[in-house]
Amino acid sequence: MTVTIYDVAREAGVSMATVSRVVNNNPNVKPQTRKKVYEAIERLGYRPNAVARGLASKKTTTVGVVIPDIANAIFAEVARGIEDIANMYHYNIILCNADKRKDKEIRVINTLLEKQVDGLLFMGGAVTDEHVQAFRTSNVPIVLCATKDEKGDMPSVDIDHEAAAFDAVSRLVSEGHKRIAMISGTLQDPANGYARYQGYKRALEHAGIPYREDYVRIGNYKYESGIEATQYFLDLSDRPTAIFSATDEMAIGAIHCIQDAGLSVPEDVSVISVDNSRISSMVRPLLTSVAQPMYDIGAVSMRLLTKLMKKETVENAIVTLPHELIVRKSVSSPNDR
Template structure:
């Protein structure tokens, strides 16, 4: 048994002839090491739990790809769990993953509540927040500055001469994609001395259909906006199609801009001007940070409390100069 263990774990202290015999026996018997037993012996399962809000959303799938690539590099396996941005399901999934003795946990979600933080604090393994953050900044996280990303997007419209700028926001209970981006919108208008018109702000659910529906509301106003800032690309694409269905030309009669830079942003016509999040990098950096914490490569986790990655405005064809 000891010899087989040394061969399976690539211990160099095994004669080549013995190693060959063991591998021949493994192949003949179809032997697979018992991961549970190995985990009990080593107190490591080389497995990381990942909680994702919506696997069908291309934004999160890109983050997951970054996580997976770095996990493979450091020889970790991934258990991916979809939680639908529902608090009760998120807490249940977190506890289930911890019960399965994962070595670390990556959490992508919406609001990080006290219940979430309590679950993380009682965890015996490291936790890293990915594409989100908690308000107190007590849990290590990797994200962008969502408020600044929204501010920069609205500034593109302001610099193009627009003053009647509407927003399709995410839920304000969502600290990143919702509230922070709404705050960026407000601050950009305030910096330009443009009063906030509450009729120009409506809440969507991040999906294409809500972008279409909210845009119809803007078109029914007595004084239409000349530009729309959407909190996500998917809602922005819904807005573009709603405008086109109404016979309006984008961007000649209405400009549209958003945040995310999903693949569809360059496929829609006109191509969508947007603020790019480095989604793959967010996943990759979060996973690398988690490996450092799991392997105790850093002495002070507080130094790694919040990693902010840069965003970038991608100029395409959905914003026009206002004459």
């Protein structure tokens, strides 16, 4: 039979209120009494009923996290930052993978809200009108993590993706490249797609380099799309001397495609990216990439959410964290400069 708080109280020889105070870490319990209660809990194998506690306090101490792709190491690092801060503030995490599908994201958001989570972190992906409508039905705080809404109305933690792309392409320009192609994410994605595409265009304009439509291909963030886009670039009569990829995974596809064609990186074609995930230091040559502080994005997002859930004062609910260009071995000056 299920062991109840009454059983623990009787075993320890104390009141149920005392057991409740011990379980909830109330400091107003004598050390010897606390010890007796813990011993009774251990002997009986008692586990507090989270549902009952939630009904009583109207809090579940649970946070829902919507992750776009659980297989992506970038999001795994964000999730680690979220969980570390959640543990620090005694919150549990329900992590839901949405497979980068809008219909699944909406369904998961509604499911988490139905489970009475105390707060919600929405990680990555475009924030559409459908998302905003689902968020409006919530009576708990929501923070956007590694993304932001178009109007900038919702609390969010992210980097400046346009500036990150600008810095990456500017590095290629400083090396003497003029024929610079881009493997972009979908332009419907405000961060990894559109913002990084805008940063690419702005860097070209800043350098006085004409924009060419045939130097831009839209990928789906996956390795295979990096290969496909790069093959297209290599088949051009005036192939680019450098490729800027919106993500590391597509960049590695680009590197392998270049090598498979009998060319060298960076001697024939330089490759640069944004993300600085672990795989950027596993490929050869090592990939030059703009680092996002992914762990910090997760940690700061969770800390912001805890403040909102506790109704603490928040001076700035839209947080932009710094990025950094990590220079490795995949970029050099073009041979035909």
